[in-house]
Every structure is written in C-alpha cells, then in structure tokens.
Amino acid sequence: MGLDRRVFMKTLGLAGATLALGKSTGTALNKDNPTEFYGLLYDSTRCIGCQSCEFACAESHNLPEPEDYPDPEVVRKMDETRRTVVNAYTTDLGETYVKEQCMHCNEPACVAACLTEAMYKTKEGPVIWRGDKCMGCRFCMVSCPFDIPKFEYHSSNPKILKCDMCYDRLQKGEIPACVEACEEGAIVFGTRRELIKEARRRIHENPDLYKDHIYGEHEAGGTGLLYLAPVEMDKLGFKTTLQNESYPSLTKGFLYSVPSVFVLVPALLLGIHEATKNNHQTEDDGNE
Amino acid sequence: MMEMNSITYTKSRDPKKQSTWKFLISELKPKGKIFTPFNIISAPIILLGIVLIVIRFWKGIGSVTNLTQEVPWGLWIGFDVVTGVAFAGGAYVITFMVYILNSKKYHSLVRVTVLNGFLAYVFYAGALLLDLGRPWNVINPIIGNNFGTSSVLFLVAWHFLLYMMAQLIEFSPTIAEWLGARRARKILSGMTLAAVIFGITLSTLHQSGLGALYLMAKDKIHPLWYSEFIPLLFFVSSIFAGLSMVIFEGSISHRVFSNQISEKNHKSHNGILISLSRICAGAMFAYFFLQILIFIHEKRWEHLDSSMGYWYLFEMIGLVLFPMMLFFQGYRTRSIAFIKTAAILTMIGIIVNRLNVTVIGFMWEEPLRYFPSWMEITITLTVIFTEIWVFRWIIRRMPVLSDSPAWAQKGE
Ligand code: SF4
Ligand code: SF4
Numbered sequence: 001m002g003l004d005r006r007v008f009m010k011t012l013g014l015a016g017a018t019l020a021l022g023k024s025t026g027t028a029l030n031k032d033n034p035t036e037f038y039g040l041l042y043d044s045t046r047c048i049g050c051q052s053c054e055f056a057c058a059e060s061h062n063l064p065e066p067e068d069y070p071d072p073e074v075v076r077k078m079d080e081t082r083r084t085v086v087n088a089y090t091t092d093l094g095e096t097y098v099k100e101q102c103m104h105c106n107e108p109a110c111v112a113a114c115l116t117e118a119m120y121k122t123k124e125g126p127v128i129w130r131g132d133k134c135m136g137c138r139f140c141m142v143s144c145p146f147d148i149p150k151f152e153y154h155s156s157n158p159k160i161l162k163c164d165m166c167y168d169r170l171q172k173g174e175i176p177a178c179v180e181a182c183e184e185g186a187i188v189f190g191t192r193r194e195l196i197k198e199a200r201r202r203i204h205e206n207p208d209l210y211k212d213h214i215y216g217e218h219e220a221g222g223t224g225l226l227y228l229a230p231v232e233m234d235k236l237g238f239k240t241t242l243q244n245e246s247y248p249s250l251t252k253g254f255l256y257s258v259p260s261v262f263v264l265v266p267a268l269l270l271g272i273h274e275a276t277k278n279n280h281q282t283e284d285d286g287n288e
Numbered sequence: 289m290m291e292m293n294s295i296t297y298t299k300s301r302d303p304k305k306q307s308t309w310k311f312l313i314s315e316l317k318p319k320g321k322i323f324t325p326f327n328i329i330s331a332p333i334i335l336l337g338i339v340l341i342v343i344r345f346w347k348g349i350g351s352v353t354n355l356t357q358e359v360p361w362g363l364w365i366g367f368d369v370v371t372g373v374a375f376a377g378g379a380y381v382i383t384f385m386v387y388i389l390n391s392k393k394y395h396s397l398v399r400v401t402v403l404n405g406f407l408a409y410v411f412y413a414g415a416l417l418l419d420l421g422r423p424w425n426v427i428n429p430i431i432g433n434n435f436g437t438s439s440v441l442f443l444v445a446w447h448f449l450l451y452m453m454a455q456l457i458e459f460s461p462t463i464a465e466w467l468g469a470r471r472a473r474k475i476l477s478g479m480t481l482a483a484v485i486f487g488i489t490l491s492t493l494h495q496s497g498l499g500a501l502y503l504m505a506k507d508k509i510h511p512l513w514y515s516e517f518i519p520l521l522f523f524v525s526s527i528f529a530g531l532s533m534v535i536f537e538g539s540i541s542h543r544v545f546s547n548q549i550s551e552k553n554h555k556s557h558n559g560i561l562i563s564l565s566r567i568c569a570g571a572m573f574a575y576f577f578l579q580i581l582i583f584i585h586e587k588r589w590e591h592l593d594s595s596m597g598y599w600y601l602f603e604m605i606g607l608v609l610f611p612m613m614l615f616f617q618g619y620r621t622r623s624i625a626f627i628k629t630a631a632i633l634t635m636i637g638i639i640v641n642r643l644n645v646t647v648i649g650f651m652w653e654e655p656l657r658y659f660p661s662w663m664e665i666t667i668t669l670t671v672i673f674t675e676i677w678v679f680r681w682i683i684r685r686m687p688v689l690s691d692s693p694a695w696a697q698k699g700e
Binding site: 077078079080109111112113114115116117118131132133134135136137138139141142143145147150151152153154155156157158239241242243247248250251253254255258261262265266269270272273276277 | 345346347348349350351353355357358360361384387388389390391416419420421422423425426428429433434435436438439440441442443445481484485486488489492493496497500501502503504505506507508516519
C-alpha cells in the first residue's frame with residue numbers, strides 16, 4: 001500500500017511536484033490490488049470556473065478549444081466536440097461552478113450495454129471507448145444514466161466521444177490532463193478508496209463549507225468520479241434521484257433467465273407436441 | 289370474389305421440362321398489372337428513400353434524422369425494429385399452435401405467416417443496419433471481436449440472426465416446391481419441427497429482450513411506461529400484436545390474391561379468424577391484468593392527472609380494453625367486421641405502446657422533444673413498401689397461399 005499512498009500524495013493536485021515521480025504512476029497502477037479503481041475527486045468549492053481543465057482536455061484530445069464560458073444563464077452541454085464542460089449555477093452561496101464529464105462508474109451501464117465491448121471498463125478504472133470494435137448502435141447513450149457518451153451525427157465514420165480519464169496518459173505514467181491543468185487543486189487523481197477518505201476528511205474539517213454528501217460514492221452503484229459541493233448536487237444540474245444499485249443490475253434478472261429458458265422451453269414444447277399428437281382429429285372439426 | 293372460378297395456381301417448375309436457371313429467369317419477369325394504385329404510390333417513395341439512404345451513409349445519420357445526443361434512438365429503432373418485430377410475432381404463435389399444439393385448422397396460415405415473419409425480420413431488423421453509425425463493425429459481435437455477453441442488445445442481435453435462419457428453414461419446403469426440388473423438400477420438411485421449437489424459444493427471449501433493451505433507461509422513460517416488467521409486457525403483447533397482424537394481413541391477402549386461394553381455404557378462413565379472435569381476447573385480458581398489477585405495484589395513479597396520464601389511459605382503455613371486448617364480442621357473435629376492427633385497433637395500440645416506451649415517453653422531460661424528420665419517415669416507408677413488394681413477388685410465384693403442387697401433397 002506504501003506505493004499507492006505515494007501515488008496518491010503525488011497526485012493530490014500538486015502538478016509541479018508530480019513531474020519528478022511521473023514514471024512510477026504507470027508501473028504502480030493497481031499492482032498491489034488489481035481490483036482497486038482509480039478515480040477523480042472534484043471539489044466544487046475550490047473551482048473558480050477558469051476552464052483550464054476544458055482547454056487542457058481539448059488540447060490533449062485534438063478537439064477545438066471552447067469558445068464560450070460558464071454562465072448561470074445557460075447550461076453548457078458536452079457534445080461531440082467537448083468531453084467536459086464547466087457550468088455556473090446561481091445558488092444561495094452566489095455563483096457555484098461544477099465540472100461535468102464521464103463518471104467512470106464502477107459498474108458502468110454503457111459497458112453492460114455494449115454488445116462488442118467497445119465500451120470497456122479497464123482494470124485501472126477508466127471507462128474507455130475502442131473504435132475498432134464499436135458498431136455505432138448508440139445503446140451506450142440510451143443506457144448511461146448520466147447521458148455522457150456523445151455521437152458524431154454528421155460523419156460517415158462517426159465516433160463515440162466521452163472522457164477516458166486520459167487513459168493513454170495514465171499508461172505513460174502521467175496524470176489526467178485536466179488534473180494537471182487545474183491550478184486550484186479542484187481535481188485530484190488517486191485510488192477511489194483514498195479519494196473517499198480525502199473527501200471525508202475535507203467534510204470533517206470544514207463541515208460548514210460542504211454538504212455532507214460525496215456524490216458518486218453510492219450513486220449508480222458508485223462512480224470513479226466523486227463530487228464535493230457546497231450545495232446539494234441537484235442545485236448544480238445533477239440528478240439526485242438515481243438509484244444506488246448499479247444500472248446493469250436492472251438487466252441481470254433478464255439475462256440470467258436466458259439459459260434456463262433455453263433448456264426448459266424446448267423440452268416443454270417437445271412434450272406438448274408429443275402429448276397433442278393424436279388428438280388433433282377431434283379439435284379439427286371444432287370451430288370451422 | 290368474381291374471380292373464384294378462374295383460379296390460377298402459382299405454377300411450379302416441372303423438373304422434367306425446364307432447367308432451374310431457365311425457370312428462375314422466366315420467374316423474374318413481373319406478373320400482374322404494373323400501374324396499380326399501390327405501385328404508383330410506393331415506387332416514387334422507394335426511389336426517394338434510396339436516395340436518402342445514400343445521403344445517410346455519405347453524410348452521416350444526422351443529415352437525415354432528427355436524433356440528438358439526448359435521444360439517440362428514434363423512429364427507426366422505436367417503430368421499424370421494436371414495433372415491426374412485435375408484429376412479426378404471429379409466426380411463432382401460429383407455428384406453436386400448428387406444430388406444438390397440433391391444431392391443424394390453422395395450417396393454411398402457416399406459410400404466409402412464416403413468410404411474413406421472415407421478411408419482417410429481414411427488413412425491420414435489417415433497418416437496424418441503417419441506424420448503425422459504424423455498420424462495417426456489425427460482424428464484431430458475431431465473430432467475437434468481442435462478445436459483449438452482458439448486453440441485452442447482444443442477445444437480441446444474435447436472436448434475430450438465428451431466428452431468421454430458423455424461419456428460413458421453416459419456409460424452405462415452399463421454395464423447394466417452387467423449384468420442383470423433391471428430394472430437398474423432403475429433407476427440409478423433416479427439419480421443420482426442430483426449427484419451430486428453436487424458433488419459438490428464440491422468440492420468447494427476443495420479444496421480451498426488445499423490452500429489456502430499455503431497462504437501463506430507467507430515469508429517462510416516463511414512469512407510466514417504465515417498469516421492471518417491460519420484457520414480460522412486450523412478450524405477452526407480441527402474441528396479440530402478431531395475431532392481429534395475421535388477421536389484418538389475411539383479410540387483405542384474401543382480397544388482393546384471391547385468385548391464388550383454393551375454395552376450401554376461402555371458406556375456412558372466417559372460421560379461423562373467429563378462433564384467432566378468441567386467442568387475441570385471452571392474451572389481451574392477461575396483458576391488461578398485468579398492466580393493472582403493475583399500475584398498483586408502481587403506484588402509478590400519482591402520474592395520471594397530466595397530459596401523459598390521459599394519454600396512458602387512452603392507450604389502456606381505448607386501445608387495449610376496448611379492442612379486447614370487440615374481439616370477444618366478435619367471437620361470440622361470429623362477426624368478422626368486429627374482429628377486423630378489433631385487429632386494426634389492437635395494431636394501433638401496439639404502435640402507440642411501443643412508441644410510448646421508445647420515443648414519446650423517452651426523455652419526456654426534455655424541453656426540446658424529438659420528432660422524426662420527413663426523411664426518417666420516408667426511409668421507414670421505403671423499408672415497409674420494399675418488404676411488401678418482395679412479399680408480393682413471392683406470393684405470386686411460390687405456393688404460399690395457393691396449394692402445394694400435387695406431387696408435394698401426395699408426400700404428406
Ligand atoms: S457515466 Fe455513463 S458513460 Fe461514464 S462510465 Fe458511467 S455509464 Fe459509462
Ligand atoms: S455505440 Fe459503440 S460503444 Fe456504444 S454500445 Fe454501441 S457498439 Fe458499444
């Protein structure tokens with residue numbers, strides 16, 4: 001666990017200090033505990049709405065730079081040209097900012113939906129999209145409770161776009177571009193367990209500043225992206241009515257019944273067929 | 289009915305006189321009048337639709353559809369695939385009654401219903417391809433790059449494929465009779481029961497699977513239409529959706545292709561419709577009962593006093609309960625007019641229900657609602673009309689409605 005802690009300390013948003021240790025992240029990724037996912041903790045109270053994360057995201061994914069800015073009058077949306085947006089909301093506390101992106105669910109609906117495993121939950125935690133497998137059915141979009149995956153409707157070779165937690169960078173031992181770009185330390189990268197601990201610590205030390213709720217700890221079965229905010233998340237445009245069970249659990253009952261249907265129904269049909277073989281004569285004259 | 293005396297059975301190939309190729313080429317020629325009202329309406333729409341399909345593949349799905357990032361599935365999935373496949377359910381119900389329950393009185397319906405079902409899957413499930421952004425990867429879930437076995441869509445896609453094969457086997461003796469292939473017919477007929485059993489099993493799973501597709505969209509579908517029981521509701525309603533289609537299609541075929549149908553089958557047709565109406569009424573009763581249980585279980589009355597609530601009541605009472613009573617009344621009084629009216633209302637009810645789940649109730653809170661573009665509608669019509677053209681082509685050539693050639697009847 002020692003290694004993990006080091007990674008965590010390093011990635012607590014102190015971008016400058018991370019450079020020296022840069023390499024070790026990649027090798028450290030889940031070596032100790034293969035089931036421990038990495039994630040992000042976003043703290044709305046620290047966010048000043050400067051969009052540095054948006055610019056960094058656009059740059060590292062070859063997307064156009066954002067041309068608008070957070071404005072309480074408009075809800076900015078992610079689309080096929082931007083994988084994350086920062087929105088401003090007027091709350092009791094004045095203007096509050098919130099960053100939106102893929103939640104990297106522990107049990108993602110998009111992955112359960114995908115029939116080719118193009119949407120894929122890596123063992124490190126990021127949910128990524130693999131173009132060589134995707135057939136563009138958009139079932140991931142239908143299923144995602146956060147409406148995250150976006151589709152290029154005006155391309156003959158369309159892609160699905162969403163945040164991939166900079167999976168390429170992670171493998172090179174770097175931290176996600178948005179984390180590195182945020183000078184306010186509003187986004188930190190680390191293992192989910194450490195992030196929850198850190199979030200609890202912040203709430204505990206500053207109970208007046210935060211709502212006592214880590215959004216994403218339980219929502220949709222738990223997500224890799226965790227939110228701390230000074231107001232309830234529905235004031236910031238988030239759905240607070242989501243179930244705490246994972247979304248794939250909604251289809252499990254149906255999918256589990258498939259094998260038994262395949263065994264029982266044919267046997268039943270054959271049985272009925274044999275049983276009724278000889279009595280069709282009488283029925284034949286029935287209703288004609 | 290005047291044409292009854294001039295029965296022209298489809299001519300099958302006589303293997304002794306004609307080679308298969310010559311026969312096939314001669315069969316390619318159009319039969320029947322060219323300038324019928326149906327042709328005059330459908331031909332230009334099909335041509336326009338083909339142009340739009342080219343544009344769709346060239347410029348992307350967004351160039352012809354109104355789909356958005358929030359509403360990624362629209363008319364093509366909600367109507368063509370989900371509703372079209374429900375209507376194709378007649379094939380598994382009829383084969384169940386004829387081959388499993390050995391209820392031979394429905395035998396004259398088997399071929400036309402299976403043909404209808406097969407074509408519906410080819411065209412409506414095929415319409416899925418139009419909706420795929422990256423259709424060249426459609427083979428991935430088949431060849432195993434990769435198997436997304438936790439996906440309901442994976443299950444549905446595989447089932448479509450397998451069920452099409454099962455239906456092709458069920459239909460193949462007809463093709464063999466048309467080609468005069470006696471030995472092939474014998475072998476293929478021997479496979480019918482296995483194909484039927486396999487086909488019914490697949491149908492129960494993918495009819496409900498189409499509903500299961502929407503289970504994860506829990507927060508997006510209006511609570512009056514979302515429940516964990518969508519799969520069960522879709523399955524039960526596919527029974528009377530399919531049978532209503534059989535009744536509807538049968539009454540059209542009996543008029544349009546009346547010269548193909550033997551007098552005996554003409555006479556027995558009304559009796560068959562009356563028996564079917566009883567099954568429809570029964571299935572609809574079960575469905576309605578389920579809906580009531582779900583209504584109570586999900587405490588749906590909270591949502592009734594709203595425009596969506598009235599729409600829901602209209603669907604349940606006007607398009608389920610009312611046609612159910614019509615079917616029942618039609619059965620009791622042996623009134624074909626009642627039965628046909630009930631079938632049409634039921635079909636409208638199925639369309640409304642499937643669209644309520646997939647389109648109308650989907651993302652119902654969004655301020656900007658999705659409405660299909662005229663181009664989406666044109667392409668949908670193109671798919672339907674092309675299917676009817678192919679259906680007609682086959683009916684005019686193969687012994688589907690008409691009786692099998694004498695040699696094949698002897699073998700039975
Ligand atoms: S937020 Fe949506 S897209 Fe992101 S992992 Fe979860 S289900 Fe998938
Ligand atoms: S659009 Fe692509 S990534 Fe999304 S479910 Fe379909 S195949 Fe998977």
